[in-house]
Amino acid sequence: PRAPPAAIDRRAPKFSFAPTTRSGRGRAPRLVVAAVVVPRKSEDAPKGGERASSSLKLDDVMRNVRASLRLDDRGVASTGMTWGEGVFLGDPVRWALRHDAGSFTEEAVGPDLSYVSTHCAGADEVWETDHTGYTQVVQLDDHEASLLAAWARTGWWAHPAAEHDVELELGAGAAADGDDARPAPHECEVTIRLRAGGLIVASMYVDTREWLPTRMRMRVCGDDESWSYEDWKNVGATRGGASGDNAKPYPALTTLKGAAGGTQTFRTDGARANSGVGPGYYRRPGTLPGDALGGPERVDPGANPNRFDNAGSVRFDARKRPEVNIEEAQSSHVLVRPLIDGVDVGPFILDTGASGLVISGAAAERLNLRSFGEVWVSGVAGKVPCNFRRGKTLELGPITIDAPVFMEMSVGGIVSGSSEPVAGIVGFDVFKSAVLEVGPGGHPVRLYDPNVFVPPVTWDWKPLLMVSNVPHVAADFAGAPRGKPQIFMIDSGAGGADCIFHARAVRDMNLEKLLPGTKRASSRVRGVGGSGGESSGATRAYR
Structure with missing residues (x-):
């Protein structure tokens, strides 16, 4: 459920690969247009009220x-x-x-x-x-x-x-x-x-x-x-x-x-002056992600053959183990090697802070993926335009995604110390219909089918908030305004930092005076969209 507004502060760090347009919405800053003048002489113009x-x-x-x-x-x-x-x-x-x-x-x-x-x-x-x-x-x-x-x-x-x-x-x-x-x-x-x-x-x-x-x-x-x-x-x-x-x-x-x-x-x-449907048309189809707190409820697939199927384009192969093979990098990123249309084109960043799938232009051309559309994507380096690319399948561990849609953009320079150039990013499209387990230090990585998964009794579930297909949690920290939890993104693709505060959060919450420890030298935050994949600015690090 939605957390009460009084309990959380939304002015929190936000580093995501989230499309700047949401559905029909969407999910940008300025529109400079002259106000539209409705023509009085037009027969189609509605009648106005008082001046x-x-x-x-x-x-x-x-x-x-x-x-x-x-x-x-x-x-x-x-x-x-x-x-x-x-x-x-x-x-x-x-x-x-x-x-x-x-x-x-x-x-x-x-x-x-x-x-x-x-x-x-x-x-x-x-x-x-x-x-x-x-x-x-x-x-x-x-x-x-x-x-x-x-x-x-x-x-x-x-x-x-x-x-x-x-x-x-x-x-x-x-x-x-x-x-x-x-x-x-x-x-x-x-x-x-x-x-x-x-x-x-x-x-x-x-x-x-x-x-x-x-x-x-x-x-x-x-x-x-x-x-x-x-x-x-x-x-x-x-x-x-x-x-x-x-x-x-x-x-x-x-x-x-x-x-x-x-x-x-x-x-x-x-x-037309009627919607053509009854009130039931607007009712949602069964239980959905975001309804309940805590861990996933186990569902017997055979108990109700007419139950709402919310897997999207994700399929699980019950014959395969949930473990996903990973590679480590010096930049602390977790890398995996999915098969795109049956081909291994290189390592992909496992990134919970990515709202979808990302592929480099070189990898997309190698696979001859069809290009369409345009989306503006925000990362730590700002907003960049990119096209979509569509494949036939993506396979990762026990998961297969049919007709996956990728955002094509440069991912060079994000990861250091990898065995070969990074080919893309694995994000929300893989996680949305699965239970994802990432152990301390980035390993092991496991993907479970939520319909048959039985969570260990030792797992302590926390409320998860999804904003633009990116997971967030409300967390306490010393010096938080009014002692209330603040919202943080869970971003496994940040690489090397335990916690990142947005500059606005540092300013508005007066965190420079509250953060204990010694200020260290500035460091680069590597993200999508900057020159060579790096952000255009540096961050100040604290321990």
Whole structure:
């Protein structure tokens, strides 16, 4: 379950190979765009509320927004569906967004990638399904960002009945950093956050001439997501839609822009004033990762042949032992040698801090892996663009992954003292449907089938938080603010450091004065994306 916000501090070190775009979301800092002016002469443009006054108040702003979005009109249903074409992580997709009050399901399907993101009103969680069919409950920043992004698109954020879900305030605007954070002369800012301790604050900018949203910004996992909503039309203006009298407006083009790059687009081809599904459509499929604390529950595969299969594309060979052969490196990285399409192309870093699979360009070319799409990946050296590569199989110990998807990027310089150049990184895609055991010092490494695995009684299980497919735990340390646990990533790919604090954490928590011991000489942190695979900056080390 999600840890209570009061018990943890999210301003924690984050070093991950996490895509800067999350599902339909996604998972970057600035979007500099002019506010969209809705054409008054267009027959498709929805009718607006009152014009702005010189002194705005939240109640007046929201009354006008609800009038323009027709949220107060009892003749307009609070359910609906929009659909169209778009681009997700560089892959063309067909998408659909269904909603009924606070419930929603967003689906996108492309030739290589797909996702589903769903929330059922009255439940706390959001669950997502990736292109392999693997489904999980999203947590912390991912959870809040998924709700805010979807409710912004469906209009639920402004609905009178949403007062139990979100808190609204009139934004200061001018106090924000960056020109794109300030409202334009014809805009006002409304901030949105989840009730019951929501930490992410989304800034919704509203055109005060038409009282319709033009753009939204929110900071997630250290990066700013920027959405724009353009060319508002009525549902009744599309083929098969409702009549104009009870039609709802929607943006014909929604765009999400990332920090250092990466743009996701959702162009609407059609809409209707009903979702076409019943309430049960939004309910999640059985027990999912992220539901319960403690160790995995043993399940008898034969007890219920109709049980929910959440293995994704991962298969276990019961004839093979769980042990994985490893190689050591001077940089303290743990290296394994998976077979890609039956070929050993070199050692891969076993990295719990990687949100997926990574392969070097040389290894991908040797295997002739097909290239597609684009993703911006964040590592200790910053954000770098890379393409996807798809193989036929990946084999590691008892595990086989069908049709694995790799991110292609340089991994040179990360590891020192290895027998040969590193060919890639093994991350979340291998771990997601397995129980991973890594012993002290990086050995032994074992992969167990969770459906038949019986954990030793001596194992002490801890709550695991997944953010952007990377595991985190809440941990205590001397000098923690208010004595409360802070969130740390479990990153086996960091190489040589027992604990790394983000510079912001050192500053905000005043850790330089609290860390005992003697400051040592600066050292290099090696990570993906820098020159030669090294980060562009040094770290100060303490013992």
